[in-house]
Amino acid sequence: MSILVYTESENGKFKKAALEVVSxxxxxxxxxxxxxTAVAVNADDAEVLGNYGASKVLLVKDESxxxxxxxxxxxxxxxxxxxxxxxxxxxxxxxxSKYLAPLxxxxxxxxxxxxxxxxxxxxxxxxxxxxxxxxxxxxxxEIATDVxxxxxxxxxxxxxxxxxxxxxxxxxxSISESGVTVESVDKxxxxxxxxxxxxxVSGGRGLKGPENWGMIEELAEVLGAATACSxxxxxxxxxxxxxxxxxxxxxxxxxxxIAIGISGAIQHLAGINSSKVKVVxxxxxxxxxxxxxxxxxxxxxxxxxxxxxxxxxAFKAANA
Ligand SMILES: Cc1cc2nc3c(=O)[nH]c(=O)nc-3n(C[C@H](O)[C@H](O)[C@H](O)COP(=O)(O)OP(=O)(O)OC[C@H]3O[C@@H](n4cnc5c(N)ncnc54)[C@H](O)[C@@H]3O)c2cc1C
Numbered sequence: 001m002s003i004l005v006y007t008e009s010e011n012g013k014f015k016k017a018a019l020e021v022v023s024x025x026x027x028x029x030x031x032x033x034x035x036x037t038a039v040a041v042n043a044d045d046a047e048v049l050g051n052y053g054a055s056k057v058l059l060v061k062d063e064s065x066x067x068x069x070x071x072x073x074x075x076x077x078x079x080x081x082x083x084x085x086x087x088x089x090x091x092x093x094x095x096x097s098k099y100l101a102p103l104x105x106x107x108x109x110x111x112x113x114x115x116x117x118x119x120x121x122x123x124x125x126x127x128x129x130x131x132x133x134x135x136x137x138x139x140x141x142e143i144a145t146d147v148x149x150x151x152x153x154x155x156x157x158x159x160x161x162x163x164x165x166x167x168x169x170x171x172x173x174s175i176s177e178s179g180v181t182v183e184s185v186d187k188x189x190x191x192x193x194x195x196x197x198x199x200x201v202s203g204g205r206g207l208k209g210p211e212n213w214g215m216i217e218e219l220a221e222v223l224g225a226a227t228a229c230s231x232x233x234x235x236x237x238x239x240x241x242x243x244x245x246x247x248x249x250x251x252x253x254x255x256x257x258i259a260i261g262i263s264g265a266i267q268h269l270a271g272i273n274s275s276k277v278k279v280v281x282x283x284x285x286x287x288x289x290x291x292x293x294x295x296x297x298x299x300x301x302x303x304x305x306x307x308x309x310x311x312x313x314a315f316k317a318a319n320a
Contacts, residue, residue: 005091041060074104117131200257209238252272254276
């Protein structure tokens, strides 16, 4: 009857979102008076999940599962949920989790709610708060099916260390056949991914050209941030498409989002509404971004950003 969690890893290391879903599942388990069982595939440090509230880790070690395959991974989770008798399964908001969750929902005859942002307000009936209409509203939805799947938004719950220990068990599920074979995986970049980043520094067309991205990268480096951009910037080839944020790009749920030379079109804002603190730097005080931002600087990026970098470097040096 434990709560089941899918914990994603890359090259054997858990992603931050994996630790967050375990933290979340522990809160749900406490409300329901049960425990947390995590499913990990080819992870090297499965024990670490105990620190975030997992009592048990079902570890699948299989070289053929090195590349993510939604049908096979959904099959593994279905097997695990049935073995454990789990009535609640928690996954993250990553592209892979969003791919496998509906397949899993079919396998378990479960209801699935994505973009969940808080622990259930009630576990009987099981009611979750989730964002809706590209993060412009929240809804409380009851999942009435016997088995429930919760898709947790990244950075919405945070990491909670409980100092516990997890028993790690080898798990050999029946791996289902898949119509898809992954031949190779090409990563666009090795930098901090936008989806996992705590801080994102993002540039728009106001930066005039790709040759001016040095200061964006420098600001990101000082802050330990990921870099992002608006759609026209990636369309123009100034930055890679993997950095494109918004309705047609990636969603960002960082703690801090700094938008530089970005007007704040509705399609851009749709991707960053879940970020906690938004800062805009723009020459035009009428730019729509100022209405969405928590802090705004009306000014020329080419003057403001170098000063910001200088101040941050001085602050870091003084506090080193
Ligand atoms: C169906 C559809 C989907 C879309 N999806 C997305 C999406 O996912 N993501 C996205 O970003 N867009 C998307 N768009 C495009 C969107 O509508 C805007 O055109 C786009 O976001 C504008 O990008 P921008 O803010 O970089 O450029 P601009 O709108 O050109 O804004 C540049 C800003 O920089 C400011 N500026 C100029 N010089 C400086 C300076 N020296 N210092 C500081 N500020 C300066 C200007 O005042 C201006 O506000 C979509 C559009 C459509 C129709």
